[in-house]
Amino acid sequence: MKKEENIRLGISIGDLNGIGAEVVLRIFEDNRMLDFCTPIIFASIKTMSFVKNHFKLDINLNGIHNINQAIAGRVNVLNCWKENVNINFGQEDLKIGEYAIKSLVQATKALKEDEIDVLVTAPINKHNIQSDTFKFPGHTDYLNQELEGNSLMFMVTQGLRVGLLTDHVPVKDIAAHITPKLIEEKIATVYQSLVQDFRINKPKIAVLGINPHTGDNGVIGNEDDTVLRPTLQKIKATGKLVFGPYAADSFFGSDNYKNFDAIIASYHDQGLIPFKTLSFGQGVNYTAGLNRVRTSPDHGTAYEIAGKGTADISSFKEAIFTGIQIFNNRKEYQELTKNPLGFSKRKI
Structure with missing residues (x-):
């Protein structure tokens, strides 16, 4: 290694x-x-x-x-x-x-x-x-x-990891993009990343609802009840610890996010606004799911302060250390899967 x-x-x-x-x-x-x-x-x-x-x-x-x-x-x-x-x-x-x-x-x-x-x-x-x-x-x-692979935007920082079902999709098109197939693929990507990239054996994953109050039993949209909830139940039946859908408006403010290894948001701003608020410039954008x-x-580019020498280096430095750590975790994971009992190959 x-x-x-x-x-x-x-x-x-x-x-x-x-x-x-x-x-x-x-x-x-x-x-x-x-x-x-x-x-x-x-x-x-x-x-x-x-x-x-x-x-x-x-x-x-x-x-x-x-x-x-x-x-x-x-x-x-x-x-x-x-x-x-x-x-x-x-x-x-x-x-x-x-x-x-x-x-x-x-x-x-x-x-x-x-x-x-x-x-x-x-x-x-x-x-x-x-x-x-x-x-x-x-x-x-x-x-x-x-x-x-199949890429997924995964925002990570100490104690908080947020993945997205949809990322750069107009708000008016979000519900149409979220299908059972997409949900299954994205949750599988997050689950595998937590295991191999972050060394979490049995990850707990929370999924946020599509509509306000997860639709309020169909009063504010039915996608949570007809698409998201049954798909999560199907995934949970396979043994994965997947929970939700949760109402997004109170999920982070109540500190419920601390009970999970990752949170999957239905769309870009639903996940990134609370993430960037809580990470205070220490956040990293990791592209999970690729080889x-x-x-x-x-x-971003921060044109308004470019050239002035005042840019904060914290997030970029965290991106470097996170990349190094994930690389090493993947190497270790690959070695363990080849040698599942963990025995050293060196002669004693």
Whole structure:
């Protein structure tokens, strides 16, 4: 099993006019971070040197042209382009969106080919990344296409994990998207992730209702009674500890969430508003269900503070540590499933 200090941590640089590049370099300005991983930033040495000089950071960058040149104990920058990039912090720019996608595509390719072990993605602007060749609403949908598995947005922090039945779906279309098949798939993904990625043997999962008050016996919609509730009962009959649907309005305020290993929300804001309120900038967006490990911070490009040197690095740092921990947990899980009694293979 790879040791943490040997883990190759790939970082896609995101929107260069946002706070991503600043946050990445400020994190690795602390040399102690290099004890946990070998970072490889997918950008260019010219671009990252500009960011370094703008923020007057004391950090040594190692420019490389292929990943085999990455050096442990150094902050490596893989050159994904040669030209100078015109960075204007805080501005939306279609050209900057192109560089964000160049970085993501090359980082994803490296992840698929096992040249890196973990991918952490810096924030992108979902509008300026759109093109004839890239028509995805965000990282997760693209990674779901490129990697094996069935992706699920899983927001995690200490003591709280929130998954989503639907993510980037308009509110008016949510109920139509939630089918028994989708519910079964998403719960299976969360369950497997809790077991292999978070080392929880018998997870307890709560599911939030689709409608206010879970429909109030059909008064405020019937989807909870006709779709969600019977599907949960079917899943529970297989032995999984799945409970709900719970009324979402009181679930977090009553601290009921503390009784479960994960909560599955029916739609994006139902899960992310309480998560971001409770996580206080420590949250991590983990893409569960794929055959590779990808995490990201729970914030966006933050154009309003870009270039000012005031961005909070906490969430991105947590994304790095979470990715490393999940990678190691998966390795251990795979070893245990190959050797279920846990006997050492070494001769005594």
